[in-house]
Amino acid sequence: MTAEIHRGLAGVVADTTAISEVVPETRSLTYRGYPVQELAASRSFEEVAHLIWYGELPDPAQLAAFTERERARRELTRSTVAAIDRVPEDCHPMDVLRTAVSCLGAEDPSEDDADRLQDKAEALFARLPTVIAHAHRRRLGQARIAPDPDLPWAANFFHMCFGEVPAPEVLRCFEVSMILYAEHSFNASTFTARVVASTLSDLYSAVTAAIGALKGPLHGGANEAVMRMMLEIGEPERAAEWLRERLAAKEKVMGFGHRVYKDEDSRVPTMKAALTDMAALTGGGKWLRMYDELERAMLDAKGIHPNLDFPAGPAYHLMGFDIPMFTPLFVMSRITGWTAHVIEQRGANSLIRPLSAYTGRTPRPVPA
Ligand SMILES: CC(=O)SCCNC(=O)CCNC(=O)[C@H](O)C(C)(C)COP(=O)(O)OP(=O)(O)OC[C@H]1O[C@@H](n2cnc3c(N)ncnc32)[C@H](O)[C@@H]1OP(=O)(O)O
Numbered sequence: 001m002t003a004e005i006h007r008g009l010a011g012v013v014a015d016t017t018a019i020s021e022v023v024p025e026t027r028s029l030t031y032r033g034y035p036v037q038e039l040a041a042s043r044s045f046e047e048v049a050h051l052i053w054y055g056e057l058p059d060p061a062q063l064a065a066f067t068e069r070e071r072a073r074r075e076l077t078r079s080t081v082a083a084i085d086r087v088p089e090d091c092h093p094m095d096v097l098r099t100a101v102s103c104l105g106a107e108d109p110s111e112d113d114a115d116r117l118q119d120k121a122e123a124l125f126a127r128l129p130t131v132i133a134h135a136h137r138r139r140l141g142q143a144r145i146a147p148d149p150d151l152p153w154a155a156n157f158f159h160m161c162f163g164e165v166p167a168p169e170v171l172r173c174f175e176v177s178m179i180l181y182a183e184h185s186f187n188a189s190t191f192t193a194r195v196v197a198s199t200l201s202d203l204y205s206a207v208t209a210a211i212g213a214l215k216g217p218l219h220g221g222a223n224e225a226v227m228r229m230m231l232e233i234g235e236p237e238r239a240a241e242w243l244r245e246r247l248a249a250k251e252k253v254m255g256f257g258h259r260v261y262k263d264e265d266s267r268v269p270t271m272k273a274a275l276t277d278m279a280a281l282t283g284g285g286k287w288l289r290m291y292d293e294l295e296r297a298m299l300d301a302k303g304i305h306p307n308l309d310f311p312a313g314p315a316y317h318l319m320g321f322d323i324p325m326f327t328p329l330f331v332m333s334r335i336t337g338w339t340a341h342v343i344e345q346r347g348a349n350s351l352i353r354p355l356s357a358y359t360g361r362t363p364r365p366v367p368a
């Protein structure tokens with residue numbers, strides 16, 4: 001059989017989705033029809049989460065009800081905290097997250113009917129920040145800080161990580177990053193979640209698998225790699241030469257390139273503006289200058305543009321997060337997109353199982 005091979009499924013349209021649309025030609029990304037830039041300019045992340053799951057922005061009564069449910073469900077059970085506390089203290093927080101989501105799944109074996117799926121998605125949205133904040137403090141040898149139900153979702157997360165809530169401008173930059181990271185059609189981790197859901201496995205298994213897919217440096221792990229690269233470069237004046245050396249050695253430069261966008265990533269200008277705000281607030285102009293140097297050198301050398309992870313990495317650094325926290329922050333946001341896709345997949349399911357073209361040995365007898 002001669003078959004056309006699509007390595008990496010590049011260019012393959014695997015199914016339909018009504019959740020988001022990526023249009024590389026116009027550098028546009030919409031969630032349920034709304035441009036992500038407009039959502040980032042005017043909405044809270046709770047409103048965007050509601051939009052991604054339920055298809056509409058919440059009215060005031062819906063938002064109040066959703067907020068109340070979210071604030072009431074942030075705490076973890078003793079067994080989840082104990083499971084987290086058993087993993088090595090110096091392991092990557094993505095490993096903690098993967099373990100914690102497995103544990104949350106074991107505590108909630110209920111049937112995945114449509115209502116329960118939605119309820120589980122909301123529970124993960126409320127609880128993952130608590131897991132991530134605990135993982136953060138544990139790595140630093142600090143005691144856990146309980147969630148504060150009087151604080152909004154983003155402010156509560158900072159409170160649980162640092163024991164204080166930052167200036168509203170910092171919170172806004174963080175929320176912008178959450179809105180931009182929330183959903184991006186059939187990216188690798190979302191597709192992973194859909195593959196797992198398509199076997200009629202449970203939502204927690206789908207999310208655990210998605211966490212594994214996001215961790216890799218070709219996907220969500222790139223936001224951490226970007227900041228490690230910037231720290232290694234050290235000074236903006238060294239950036240262009242450093243990049244040229246890496247390209248000459250045929251290495252990939254993290255935070256650049258994208259499978260779908262071949263020009264600019266639709267989210268980058270909004271995140272770059274948030275990074276610019278963070279740099280102004282914290283005196284971090286050096287990272288902004290290095291950003292510009294690297295961007296210019298990469299465009300000159302290869303014509304490749306930055307992706308969302310490029311501005312997000314230094315922005316999270318300026319917000320005070322340690323590098324290993326960056327991909328977990330991506331998870332806190334993308335949990336909305338992943339779970340919406342699991343719900344969509346289960347609503348019109350077909351087992352995801354592509355074909356392969358065999359290139360191994362021709363049939364032969366087993367030696368006697
Ligand atoms: C939120 C997100 O997940 S966004 C993606 C985050 N990931 C990264 O930033 C990792 C770095 N980027 C990459 O590895 C790639 O651009 C990917 C994996 C994201 C997309 O890649 P693909 O669509 O598979 O393209 P592919 O990797 O085949 O690259 C095509 C060409 O561009 C080059 N290229 C693409 N990205 C980069 C890069 N970051 N650095 C150097 N060269 C690059 C490749 O070397 C290749 O060149 P060649 O044709 O001369 O061999």
Ligand SMILES: O=C([O-])CC(=O)C(=O)O
Binds near residue numbers: 307
């Ligand atoms: O769409 C992709 O392939 C990767 C990406 O940008 C995302 O998941 O946000």
